[in-house]
Amino acid sequence: MAKVAIMGYGTVGSGVYDIIKTNSDKLSRSANGESVDIKYILDIRDFDDHPEKELFTKEFNDILNDDEVSVVAEVMGGLHPAYEFTKSLLEAGKSVVTSNKELVATYGTELLEIARGKNVNYFFEASVGGGIPIIRPMHQCLTANNILKIAGILNGTTNYILDQMIRKGKTFETALKDAQNNGFAERNPAADIEGHDACRKIAILASLASGKMIDYNDIDTDGITNITLDDVKYAAAMDSVIKLIGYAQFDENGKVYSIVSPMVIKNSSPLAGVDGVFNAIMVTGDCVGDVMFYGKGAGKLPTASAVVADVVDAVKHSDRSKKIFWEKPTENIMADIDSKKFEYFVRTTDSAENVQKIFGKCEFVDNIIDNESAFVTSPLTKSEVEEKLAKLSDVVANIRVMD
């Protein structure tokens, strides 16, 4: 019988509790016959009306010092005290599983190293893509591949907002307000709409793919706050959509080009059809080509189901580290994203004639707004495009096109 603890009884934590209670038979079969029993739930709040209120504790040390507890689900979120708790637990020889993307992106390298040293596991399937299987498939199933590229719709809030703009013709502001009213966006939506959430997730995926820590602070991050309804309409006229993409491309020397940015995506890409709060991650391997993983990127039960799967895996591997990890690189592995060439979709009030004089060969898009020129450039580095844009009289929009 495996004794587990849940740290944090919020949305995900209560989902973990519910699933372990409801699907206990199935979990026990999956865990090689071992039953999975919750011994503690850590939360600073009172849950006196809870049917198993005796499980609740406010004392972290109850869990840390209980030798019976072998696996802990950290679903409290935030950096502190989640970091200190996780570190202590791993050092005490307990496996920890988490949905905490901020913690994994910030302290993952150190925590994975401790887990490896102690021959226990630190699993984080739920930290990216909620319930979508992505960490384990990338690590195990694509292990024969060198990963060439990852491009993901990693944030459901921004995807919902863009989708409302694309399908319902709402402005950004209206779509954001609707997302807030429907519970798909926080009152303070900055972490989502400015791309910081997606940035942490692509940092985790890129670290996993390269085996070296990618610091999210090194990833250029644009959000969707500057995307207008007119941009979205132009994209539609190009048989495309605009999506917020977490992007990482790996060159043959192990260098990583990574960015979070709105990108114009052709409708023929499977990523283009990913609607509403759904997430999807396209991974390109040198052998397998493109594979995509799709599903709900957030929500109580989807996320909790990924946490519980990690709990089961940790129970099954209680005596060995599965060695899902990355290490600190000894030299800088970030390539300069500004040196990577993208095509850009540009809108300007300048004339088509001037555009052609400055940009040479480029593909014009039928006008939607009077007195505008809209076009797609040839592939250019950031400094190249900026130099050319500076020569135009006025630039209304410039958005990367996904390669």
Next chain:
Amino acid sequence: MAKVAIMGYGTVGSGVYDIIKTNSDKLSRSANGESVDIKYILDIRDFDDHPEKELFTKEFNDILNDDEVSVVAEVMGGLHPAYEFTKSLLEAGKSVVTSNKELVATYGTELLEIARGKNVNYFFEASVGGGIPIIRPMHQCLTANNILKIAGILNGTTNYILDQMIRKGKTFETALKDAQNNGFAERNPAADIEGHDACRKIAILASLASGKMIDYNDIDTDGITNITLDDVKYAAAMDSVIKLIGYAQFDENGKVYSIVSPMVIKNSSPLAGVDGVFNAIMVTGDCVGDVMFYGKGAGKLPTASAVVADVVDAVKHSDRSKKIFWEKPTENIMADIDSKKFEYFVRTTDSAENVQKIFGKCEFVDNIIDNESAFVTSPLTKSEVEEKLAKLSDVVANIRVMD
């Protein structure tokens, strides 16, 4: 150092060889530092010009009797002697990995049982969806879920043919001929276009999801040979496409409704956008909701990359069975698919008035062919729809609509 053998040096087998040779460093890191070395390649043909011709043998016993060989990749295909070889190897305490869907669907239950008894592994990630991670994600990542439904585009040949009909307006016959000319269809295409290939794959997925063997002989299987270009055009008029779907639905009593059949799918479903030779599998779990796995369902390197990932996993777990398995059910778990209600898309030369008299409430589709009525029924069992169809003067087409 792990010594492995490859049985069968065809398309997939040579891909396995190539990947192990090319990505050896990466594989060794994935296999906890153990290098993965090919000791034998079994094939009845001569490969005298091969740079490592000394690896080739025509004697199965060379592999069976070599205690150094711990993992064998069976990529020879067909039932015999693949079955006898696999059985002997597992009984001798060697792990076997395979891309052989026919063998897994036919003898998987017995082979998995032997592997479990011997504490070795029988892995078959490549048997469904080629390089797409699906077996391991379903088994591990979705383990907290009760699987409610699986709906998959499991055969690239038929998907290519339907896609050519949908996008290029080709007839079935022309599209098939083009597929054959492009190497996407066999000279004898029956196994693909009559649905037998998809049937074995959905049987494997359904067995894995339920933990009980689903016999592919018990799954009703329709192919796409009766689908016409006009059917495809009507689907487009309904903002839908026609896809060949491997389908399994699980009820709360553990019964399985399974079928392979062309189905009308709304374009809003992510499955609708799966083009060309790509495959995709949508899995619905009670916690996670819909997740989809997408990628190349066939081809040398995609399939081989899944085989090699299994080899690495078998090397890592050389001392323990991972217990991916299903068992023979003690009672019949197949529910009668004919008793399950589907909506049907129907074309008839009978009048709309008669249709309404017979079918009551149903949704008419704008005519594409003169003197036809085209409509979608309410959800009906097979006997209900057949009884009603028999009353129409002439039925041109009737195709299930995916629920």
